[in-house]
Amino acid sequence: MNCISCGKRARVSFKCPKCGTEIARCSTCRRNEVAYKCRSCNEFTGP
Numbered sequence: 001m002n003c004i005s006c007g008k009r010a011r012v013s014f015k016c017p018k019c020g021t022e023i024a025r026c027s028t029c030r031r032n033e034v035a036y037k038c039r040s041c042n043e044f045t046g047p
Helices: 027-031
Strands: 012-015 022-025
Touching (some): 022 027
Antiparallel strands (some): 012 022
16 A cells, blocks of 8 residues: 555555545654645545
8 A cells, every 4th residue: 555645655644533444654743743734525624
């Protein structure tokens, strides 16, 4: 899967708590707390 924030290959993913869609994040975006929003429901946002 690719990171939802930058598009790079991501190792970590989790399910959106609102709709259950898989969300992937790369280590760089997680470390830098880059904001993101679930592309399926547009309700869940994260740091």
